[in-house]
Amino acid sequence: MNKWVYKIQRFMMGRNGMDFLSLFLWILSFFLTFIHLFIRKNFILYMGDAFLLISIFRILSKNLTQRRKENQAFLKAVNPVTERIRTMQKQKKDPDHRYYRCPKCRQLVRVPKGRGRIEITCPKCQNIFEKKS
Numbered sequence: 001m002n003k004w005v006y007k008i009q010r011f012m013m014g015r016n017g018m019d020f021l022s023l024f025l026w027i028l029s030f031f032l033t034f035i036h037l038f039i040r041k042n043f044i045l046y047m048g049d050a051f052l053l054i055s056i057f058r059i060l061s062k063n064l065t066q067r068r069k070e071n072q073a074f075l076k077a078v079n080p081v082t083e084r085i086r087t088m089q090k091q092k093k094d095p096d097h098r099y100y101r102c103p104k105c106r107q108l109v110r111v112p113k114g115r116g117r118i119e120i121t122c123p124k125c126q127n128i129f130e131k132k133s
């Protein structure tokens with residue numbers, strides 16, 4: 001094995017490593033640096049640097065419990081967004097059906113298209129809700 005790969009692996013042992021929140025901060029930082037090309041305000045650059053530093057700190061951190069907690073909280077916060085993207089992706093691949101989320105348990109429900117207003121029974125929690133198909 002390459003000596004440097006081994007050294008880096010040893011260094012990263014017991015550390016948090018890259019997780020979703022760190023990746024997001026990293027991308028956000030690059031995005032802000034990019035924005036700075038068009039809006040020449042220093043605070044945009046500082047903000048980008050701050051996000052990058054937080055990201056690096058989180059990757060190298062050995063406090064795994066705390067870092068995992070932060071990551072989980074972040075995933076929970078962005079869940080409505082990722083849920084919506086997932087629904088849209090499914091909808092795009094399947095134009096003959098409509099996809100809805102059960103308002104009670106967030107289960108994804110598929111119904112045939114073009115039936116007008118219909119009552120949908122959630123297969124997971126049996127909640128009944130009305131939608132236009």
Ligand SMILES: [Zn+2]
Binds near residue numbers: 103122123124126
């Ligand atoms: Zn449900």
